Structures are given as C-alpha cells and as structure tokens.
Amino acid sequence: MRFLKSFxxxxxxxxxxxxxxxxxxxxxxxxxxxLAFSPFFPLSREDYAILFLTIAAVMTAEMFNTVAEELCxxxxxxxxxxxxxxxxxxxxxxxxxxxxxxxVGIALFWKPAxxxxxxxxxxxxxxxxxxxxxxxxxxxxxIAVGPTSLRDFIRGKIAGLxxxxxxx
Numbered sequence: 001m002r003f004l005k006s007f008x009x010x011x012x013x014x015x016x017x018x019x020x021x022x023x024x025x026x027x028x029x030x031x032x033x034x035l036a037f038s039p040f041f042p043l044s045r046e047d048y049a050i051l052f053l054t055i056a057a058v059m060t061a062e063m064f065n066t067v068a069e070e071l072c073x074x075x076x077x078x079x080x081x082x083x084x085x086x087x088x089x090x091x092x093x094x095x096x097x098x099x100x101x102x103x104v105g106i107a108l109f110w111k112p113a114x115x116x117x118x119x120x121x122x123x124x125x126x127x128x129x130x131x132x133x134x135x136x137x138x139x140x141x142x143i144a145v146g147p148t149s150l151r152d153f154i155r156g157k158i159a160g161l162x163x164x165x166x167x168x
Contacts, residue, residue, distance in 0.1 A: 017066050019148050023094070024062045029139045031055045034105065040118050047108055054104045061097040065090040 017024045038051065068090035072083040109115075122129050142150065 017063050019146055021062065021066050022143060024059070024066070025143045025146060027058050027062055029143055037118065041109055041111060041114050043108065050104060051108060054101045058097050058101050061094045065094045
C-alpha cells in the first residue's frame, strides 16, 4: 500500500510542476510534438532510447529547478545573494540540458529528405494542416495560461451557460 501511495505522491509532484511552471509545460509540449513526428524518421530502438532519455533528462532538470526555487522561496524571507545564485545555477542546469537536447534532436532528426517528406505530407492533406494549426494554437494557450487556468475558464463558461438556460 505504501508503494502505491509513493506513486500517487510522485504524480502529484509532476502535476504540480506542470500546473505551476510554464517551462515544464513548454517541455511537455515539445516532447509530445517530437514523439508525434518521430515516426516519419527511420529511428532505431537505440535512437528512441536516446530520445526518451533526453526527454526525461530535460523534464527532470526542470523539476529539480522547481524544487530549488520552491526551497529557496520557502527559506528566504527577503533577498539573499545565495538564493539568487542557487536559483541561477538550477536554471543553468535546465538550460544546459535543454541545449544538449536540441543537439540530440539535430543529430537524430536532421534529415532534409525526411523533412521535405513531412512538408509534402501536410500540403497534400489540407485537413492535416488545419489539425496541426489547431494543435499549435491549443499548445500555445496551454503553455501560456496552464491547465488549471484553462479548466477554471471552461468551468466558468459552462456555469454561465447553465445559468442562462435556467431562467436567467
């Protein structure tokens, strides 16, 4: 039972990070797009292993950055130069990890012929272009305002609609 509770706590931590950290939302969206487009490329099992490890490294670095920020904010009642240094170092770790993930992405996905094939795939299927544009718009909104703000906005709109249908 304790073992299962530990999963619940871990998932709660991941959800907290996604809900409260715009960069984590950016990383999750980037990972989804990378994985969604990866079948276009001739990736081996080893390539996918590298890809998954890279995604995990970036997300883990972002979570540790969030941990450092939360602990610093908890302990520092006012500005302290050490707190700034700790936060900067944690953010730097994310930047290094993300930069190297871009290098991994270039190594795995820089295949101009395949990139041209992807462009062709979308241009001969106009509904797919619309779907791609819709997912990009939804992703930008998700990154910018977060899932809890979106949820609250939708609930407010639904409550407003229900209020109008009940005699208002």
